[in-house]
Every structure is written in C-alpha cells, then in structure tokens.
Amino acid sequence: MAERSRPTVSASRFRELMRAYPTGVVAVTAATDRGPRALLVGSFFSVSLRPVLVGFCVGKQSTTWPDIRRTARFGIGILAADQEDLGTALAAPGPQRLAGVPWRPSSTGVPVLPGVLAHLECVPGAEHRAGDHTIVVAEVRSIESLRDHQPLIFCHRTFGTVADARGGERPVLSG
Numbered sequence: 001m002a003e004r005s006r007p008t009v010s011a012s013r014f015r016e017l018m019r020a021y022p023t024g025v026v027a028v029t030a031a032t033d034r035g036p037r038a039l040l041v042g043s044f045f046s047v048s049l050r051p052v053l054v055g056f057c058v059g060k061q062s063t064t065w066p067d068i069r070r071t072a073r074f075g076i077g078i079l080a081a082d083q084e085d086l087g088t089a090l091a092a093p094g095p096q097r098l099a100g101v102p103w104r105p106s107s108t109g110v111p112v113l114p115g116v117l118a119h120l121e122c123v124p125g126a127e128h129r130a131g132d133h134t135i136v137v138a139e140v141r142s143i144e145s146l147r148d149h150q151p152l153i154f155c156h157r158t159f160g161t162v163a164d165a166r167g168g169e170r171p172v173l174s175g
Helices: 011-019 065-069 084-091
Strands: 026-032 035-041 044-049 052-059 074-078 118-130 133-145 152-155 158-161
Touching: 026 052, 026 065, 026 084, 035 052, 035 065, 035 084, 052 118, 084 152, 084 158
Parallel strands: none
Antiparallel strands: 026 035, 026 074, 044 052, 052 133, 074 118, 118 133, 152 158
C-alpha cells in the first residue's frame, strides 16, 4: 500500500477558519501568592458529569497560568454579553489584569467578578500538552449562578452575543 502524504494546513489558514467559529468567553481567576490573577479564555468546555469536570486551553506562552496553576482553587467566571469592557481588560497583556477591576472574594478567597453569569470554583486536575497550548482539566467543586443573561461570545475577532434562542430575531453578533 502506498503511503499517503499528509496534507499541510497552514497556521494562518486554520486561524482564519477558526475566527468564524464563535466561542464563549470565560475568565479564570485565582488569589495567588503574587496577588489576584486573571486570564481570559475562549476555549472552555464541559468534560464529564461524574465527576463534574470542565476544561479550557491556555497558550504555552501565558505568564499568568503558572501562577494560577500553583493555587489550591481557582474560579471560572462565565462572562455576560454586556461585559465586553471586562473581556477587553482581561485580554490585555501582563499579570495585573485585575488592577482596577472590582471583584469580591468567594468563601475560599477566589476572586469573583461582578456581573458574570456564573462562577465555578475548581481544583486543578490534569494538564495535557497540545501543540502551542495546554489543555487544562479541572474538577468543579461549586457553582454559583449569579444572573440570567446572554453570554459573551468571541467571533470574527470581536466580542458579541448569540441569537436570542426564543425569538431568533437578533443578529449572531452585535456591536
């Protein structure tokens, strides 16, 4: 049997395609020995129901994830559609993303961002190297639903909202 040659997919072509695929936006937060830290994540997903596990991807070049990884607990805040400014602030480079962002500590001291749809408290689990990213799997220890609102999404290099599931009259992206 003749060996097939592997097709080459360029990173730029793949990035162009994935920009058109909407993702939810979450903030990963922790109280670290270097102060409160946060990073914005667009690859967040459920992994398991028994036990309750979630996952997200972090770029290997992240300077914030190593600080968060060392904590016993971290939070995941699901951003609401009206939190584009918060998303922009948390996407900025550098470790001080929470500077000037109001937050409250949870009962375990994990930063909870105001206005998020929900806050999940997690304990670190497995990490899997995957190309230029790390896939993080975490066990959810508590969930706090904070408000009923549309989630913030990221698509075509901009924040937006999902179509209203009840009426479907709004555009997929707004703003």
